[in-house]
Structures are given as C-alpha cells and as structure tokens.
Amino acid sequence: MAQDLLRSGEGRFWRGNLHCHSDRSDGLCGPQQVAAAYREAGYDFIALSDHFEERYGWRITDTRNLRASDFTTILAAELSSGPWRERITYWVSAVGLPLDFEAPPAADPAEAIRRAHDAGAFVVLLHPGLNNLPLDATDELPGFDAVDAVEIYNHNTFGSVPDRAHGEYMVDGLLERGRRILINVGDDAHFAFPGDRFGGWVEVWAETLDARDLLAGLKSGSYYSTQGPQIERLELDGEQLRVSTSPAHAIALGGAGDRWLDATSVLDEDGGLVSEGAFDLSAFRGSYCRVTVIDTGARRAWSNPVWPWWPQPNRFIWDGSGSAEATAAATGATAPMGTGGGSSSSSGRREKSSRSCPSVPVLRSAAAGW
Numbered sequence: 001m002a003q004d005l006l007r008s009g010e011g012r013f014w015r016g017n018l019h020c021h022s023d024r025s026d027g028l029c030g031p032q033q034v035a036a037a038y039r040e041a042g043y044d045f046i047a048l049s050d051h052f053e054e055r056y057g058w059r060i061t062d063t064r065n066l067r068a069s070d071f072t073t074i075l076a077a078e079l080s081s082g083p084w085r086e087r088i089t090y091w092v093s094a095v096g097l098p099l100d101f102e103a104p105p106a107a108d109p110a111e112a113i114r115r116a117h118d119a120g121a122f123v124v125l126l127h128p129g130l131n132n133l134p135l136d137a138t139d140e141l142p143g144f145d146a147v148d149a150v151e152i153y154n155h156n157t158f159g160s161v162p163d164r165a166h167g168e169y170m171v172d173g174l175l176e177r178g179r180r181i182l183i184n185v186g187d188d189a190h191f192a193f194p195g196d197r198f199g200g201w202v203e204v205w206a207e208t209l210d211a212r213d214l215l216a217g218l219k220s221g222s223y224y225s226t227q228g229p230q231i232e233r234l235e236l237d238g239e240q241l242r243v244s245t246s247p248a249h250a251i252a253l254g255g256a257g258d259r260w261l262d263a264t265s266v267l268d269e270d271g272g273l274v275s276e277g278a279f280d281l282s283a284f285r286g287s288y289c290r291v292t293v294i295d296t297g298a299r300r301a302w303s304n305p306v307w308p309w310w311p312q313p314n315r316f317i318w319d320g321s322g323s324a325e326a327t328a329a330a331t332g333a334t335a336p337m338g339t340g341g342g343s344s345s346s347s348g349r350r351e352k353s354s355r356s357c358p359s360v361p362v363l364r365s366a367a368a369g370w
C-alpha cells in the first residue's frame with residue numbers, strides 16, 4: 001500500500017516562516033508590525049526568532065498577543081553556539097520555547113541549544129552558507145546533535161550576499177554521513193530592505209492552526225519548504241516514489257545513491273510544464289533521496305529527505321520527546337495572556353540602527369480571538 005510521506009492524519013497545509021526578527025533584537029520593526037506584515041502577505045503563522053543574547057537582555061519575545069483566529073505564532077528565538085566573532089560559531093532557530101527560557105552559562109552558550117531541544121523545541125541550523133560553516137567542523141561543534149533541520153535557503157542572504165544563501169552542501173553532507181536531519185528554509189527578515197522577506201517558507205500539515213499542532217507537524221517532518229512551487233503529493237509505493245506538484249519546469253530527485261542512473265528528473269523536452277513524477281528508488285538503496293521542484297521563474301521547493309528502506313521513510317513520527325507539559329509551555333498554551341517578553345525589564349543594551357521600520361500594516365488590535 002502506498003505510504004503518504006507528506007501528510008499525517010487529517011489536516012491542511014499552513015504557511016509559516018520560522019526565521020525573522022523584530023526590534024526586540026536587531027530587526028527594525030516591532031513584533032506587531034512583523035506579524036501584521038506576514039499575515040497581510042498570506043502567512044498563517046510565524047515563529048519570531050529574535051536573538052536570545054545577553055546584549056538583548058536574554059529574553060524570548062512574547063508573541064501570544066499577536067495570535068488571531070486566522071493567524072498564530074510559535075514562541076521562538078535564535079540561539080548561538082558561541083561568541084559571534086568566532087569562526088565556527090553556528091546559529092539555530094529554536095521553535096517552541098518557554099517564555100521563561102533561561103540564559104546559558106557564560107562558558108557554554110551551546111547549552112541553550114541542547115536544552116531547547118530537550119525541552120521540545122524544533123531546532124533549525126540557520127544560514128550555514130552565510131557563516132561558511134565547514135561540514136568537517138560539525139563533528140566537533142558543541143550541541144550540534146540537537147539540530148533537527150538545516151536551512152537550505154536563507155532569503156535575506158539571497159538578497160544581500162547571494163552566493164552564501166544556500167545550504168545544500170550542509171544538508172547533503174550531513175545526510176551522506178548518515179545524519180537524519182530535515183530541510184528548512186527561512187526569510188531571516190529584519191525589515192531592513194524589501195527583499196529580506198516573503199521569499200522562503202514552510203507549508204506544514206496540521207489539523208488546526210494551533211501552535212502545538214504546528215510544532216508537532218514540524219517535528220514529524222510533515223511539511224515541505226518552498227520559494228513558491230507546491231508539493232501536493234509525496235507517496236512511496238514499494239520502490240517507487242510518486243510526486244505531484246504545481247506546474248513546474250522540472251521535478252528532480254537527488255541523493256547519495258548512484259545519482260547518475262536514469263530517471264532522476266522529470267521535465268518536458270519541448271519546454272512545457274510538468275506536475276507529476278514517478279521515480280524508481282533502487283538507485284538510492286541503503287541511503288536517502290530528496291525531491292527538488294523548480295518552476296519557470298527558477299523558484300524551488302524542497303521535500304524533506306526520504307529514507308526508502310527504513311521502516312519509517314519520512315524519518316520518524318514524532319516520538320513525543322519532551323512531555324506534553326513541556327510542549328504546552330513551549331507554545332505558551334498554558335501561560336497567562338499579556339505577560340512576559342517585550343516588557344521593559346531588560347537590562348540589555350539594544351544596538352541602535354539609523355534606519356527605521358518601513359511602513360507596514362499594523363494589526364487591528366482588540367479583534368475577537370486575540
């Protein structure tokens with residue numbers, strides 16, 4: 001029987017961005033303006049990932065009051081593994097953090113990354129290309145075992161340092177070493193220039209627009225990453241992978257198998273569009289493969305990796321690591337409304353920017369369901 005690798009249970013796809021910043025750290029706009037801009041652009045949710053650092057007062061931005069009936073947030077932060085100037089420091093977006101997440105010991109910043117993962121957060125390695133993070137260094141990086149997914153595309157970097165925007169080398173390098181990681185993309189929006197947002201997002205399969213459901217969908221790999229194209233079906237049937245997409249220039253399958261065998265991409269020789277692909281996976285026996293879709297505007301979509309020969313080829317159905325209480329705390333489900341981050345309790349120093357937030361729509365406050 002064919003196995004659906006994209007969806008898990010009842011639900012629909014929800015569009016979200018897991019990597020953006022407000023003026024609570026080094027972004028230019030307030031949290032409300034960031035959320036409003038994303039909602040206006042058609043997103044269903046964001047994880048506002050302000051930097052969690054001493055200079056910003058070690059605080060998690062409280063976005064719970066930005067939730068509405070048609071838009072939600074997951075509490076999150078960007079964590080660093082060490083001093084920013086150090087050559088092999090790496091950064092993660094930890095999605096699903098408690099508001100009272102504590103600062104790491106001064107001598108071990110990566111402790112926060114391990115602790116975030118242990119508490120139930122979804123941990124995404126950010127912009128490895130921008131940081132020129134060497135694959136060989138990952139064996140030695142503190143806390144690196146906590147990484148669940150790798151940002152394969154960073155939209156801010158594409159608009160500012162374009163040759164550093166991509167993380168395929170890290171994704172495939174880790175996968176080829178046998179590491180089981182998922183794929184992610186993010187904007188890294190700071191609202192510093194128009195091209196730093198709305199360019200890379202995830203489509204997460206979940207039953208409801210509830211932060212807990214979305215977090216479970218992310219952690220179980222029930223999502224895909226995209227710049228625009230849609231992946232509508234990803235189905236494993238014996239040795240065959242069937243893929244349906246929005247109209248595309250090509251649907252490609254790659255991985256660490258014998259990638260020079262035939263039938264690793266579907267395209268129309270006359271230049272027409274394709275939207276269906278059926279791939280023989282025998283070339284990827286014992287390894288992994290993954291799907292990339294490219295449309296006529298050169299925008300891409302990425303499936304998560306598929307391990308065809310493993311009992312659970314789409315990695316794992318989330319094993320519940322992190323208790324229900326931890327998950328509830330991480331998504332702010334049990335905390336009282338209207339308290340926490342964004343207050344004036346910070347003793348941290350905020351870096352000044354000479355620029356200001358561009359004009360973006362502001363969420364209408366006090367609407368039902370806030």
Ligand SMILES: [Zn+2]
Nearest residue numbers: 019021078188
């Ligand atoms: Zn960032």
